[in-house]
């Protein structure tokens with residue numbers, strides 16, 4: 001055992017590590033474009049906590065609801081971000097790879113920026129963006145009408161045009177004019193972003209790529225895409241600074257980032273003055289502000305990375321599901337019609353027979369919301385998230401060493417047979433009695449899935465006992481970590497039947513009053529006053545007992561921009577489906593054809609340049 005890193009309970013965890021290849025481990029499976037489906041197969045086969053090998057490193061893949069609640073929460077089992085895995089995103093955003101909201105550990109800088117940005121995404125501020133979203137969607141619809149039903153349109157690209165315009169204008173007051181462009185120039189951000197994302201993915205798969213881009217295939221091209229992206233972000237930073245101090249009521253992202261930058265500058269100046277007064281040596285050396293221009297550049301970058309593709313692909317996956325599930329489009333149309341929003345055939349008044357969509361309509365679109373949630377369950381665009389333990393940590397019944405990467409695989413969490421009944425079928429009905437604002441849930445009881453406190457592994461019982469024996473045998477060799485020192489061994493907890501999490505059933509606030517499942521009402525908004533009534537967000541979540549659905553993640557690191565995302569997704573879908581009947585183009589090869597081209601490419605999308613092509617039939621011409 002001399003020199004061997006203590007493995008705690010790692011050897012007891014089932015998973016593909018048992019047949020991993022020497023040196024590369026399970027790497028080949030990681031490199032597949034449909035890696036999200038590989039994770040799902042592992043979750044179905046091995047259960048809620050799976051051990052994998054990435055090169056020679058051990059890692060976990062977690063889909064077990066109670067374990068996820070602990071990992072994403074604030075308590076003892078919480079696990080922070082895997083900063084090194086996310087580092088190619090930093091390289092994309094700034095020349096010196098400064099971290100940002102998404103990629104940084106939860107340190108003081110992250111807290112300062114998160115707090116400032118959360119205010120921008122408070123629903124009170126975001127609701128002001130509704131007219132902008134409606135206008136840009138209106139422009140897109142005009143463009144689509146011009147294309148006509150005979151030609152197929154990539155609805156994914158179409159949606160991305162709206163989302164880029166919306167983040168540019170709503171956050172930074174910059175108009176990228178995407179919904180008006182006929183031809184998109186090569187260096188337009190709409191084309192630069194996907195190129196830069198490709199390079200990020202290549203660097204995540206091959207970390208050596210960043211050290212010598214000139215020596216690897218397409219390395220220089222990738223580097224150029226990063227530089228192009230940074231140029232765009234520099235331009236925005238220049239504009240924010242040129243505008244100077246923002247007006248009092250301005251809580252938009254640009255304004256908030258300006259305030260963060262200023263606060264850090266003032267703090268540094270004060271520190272310098274104090275140094276001078278206290279006669280400290282080197283007092284004339286200016287202390288560096290904790291947050292600099294480059295950090296802000298990285299923050300601007302991440303808001304585009306997160307705000308652009310995620311929302312666009314969510315729109316197109318929902319359209320795909322609606323178009324390919326018999327009866328769904330008709331049900332959406334009926335709902336829109338009941339609110340007077342559906343465009344009629346010319347003989348019945350055409351477009352003028354439908355009224356304009358208003359913000360308040362969105363909370364009345366229950367069936368469409370159910371379609372969005374079911375789509376986000378089947379196709380969570382952020383399909384996997386990475387964290388790393390910074391101390392020996394209990395994950396389910398197992399204690400794993402410090403430095404263990406823990407992947408919370410959203411696609412697998414949302415589709416595994418251990419968490420869902422009939423997961424491969426698109427069923428909006430699952431969501432009809434779920435409160436509109438709930439985007440974090442433990443749906444197992446509602447789905448009729450047995451609720452266990454341990455991992456949903458077929459071998460869980462066996463492992464709990466084995467874990468206890470092994471743990472007792474190995475604890476002498478292992479250094480005393482915080483978990484051992486207080487005798488709080490996970491293996492012991494599992495063995496004495498207490499499991500991993502104390503289940504505390506809660507009745508969903510604002511729900512139909514059912515106590516059948518735990519409503520762990522939406523993360524987002526960073527604890528600020530997001531309007532739970534309409535599109536969700538809301539903060540202040542209590543202690544979670546289990547999570548089987550969380551497309552925006554959960555806890556302190558949940559999506560800060562979810563209020564904007566929900567508003568955009570619902571507005572674009574409602575307007576598009578009110579104006580067009582959609583039909584998946586034959587060239588896509590049906591559901592199976594699209595499924596074959598699924599790709600986890602930073603976000604879950606389709607491989608190649610075809611996207612998701614559809615024929616859009618204007619309802620007034622039917």
Ligand code: HEM
Nearest residue numbers: 101102306307310311314382385552553557559560561565
């Ligand atoms: C449907 C659209 C969206 C989905 C599904 C989504 C999902 C997520 C998820 C799952 C995370 C956690 C990622 C991780 O831990 O690796 C996240 C984080 C984040 N999202 Fe979103 N997102 C969406 C839209 C947006 C928008 C519109 C913005 C802003 C413009 C945004 C900004 C962010 C940021 C800044 C973070 C990092 C938060 C932190 O760690 O403090 N997202 N998002």
